[in-house]
Amino acid sequence: MPAIVGPVQVINLGGGVLQFGDSLFISPKSASKSMSGSGAGNTGGFIITNNLISASNTLDTNLVDQPLVGNN
Template identity: 75%
Template sequence: MPAIIGPVQIISVGGGIVQFGDTLYISPKSNAKSNSGAGAVNTGGFIITNNGLSASNVLDTNLVDQPTIGNL
């Protein structure tokens, strides 16, 4: 069934989908890479992290890690 859409103003979309009217297939894709040192991504109510010297290797020789173009 066709949809009638009135005036629309979208300020920003971050990490979401904007759909107007009918659709058959929606397949959002995203990829990300993060580098964290020891104890940097701990979550919880009470955390004790004992680290000595910590270093993260951020040398990345891959040109493309996870391609999302063309993945269905």
């Protein structure tokens, strides 16, 4: 059944599904890759990180890491 939707403003949608009206299949997919240096993933109220020399050298020879096309 069709849906009549008025004005909509979506500011941010991360990791979820936004649906209007009927749907047969909902199959969200995502893939990500990240490289970070020393002390980059620290979280907390008071952090002291002392790094004299920090380098993230990444050699990625894969053309496709996680294919999403046709992966239902």
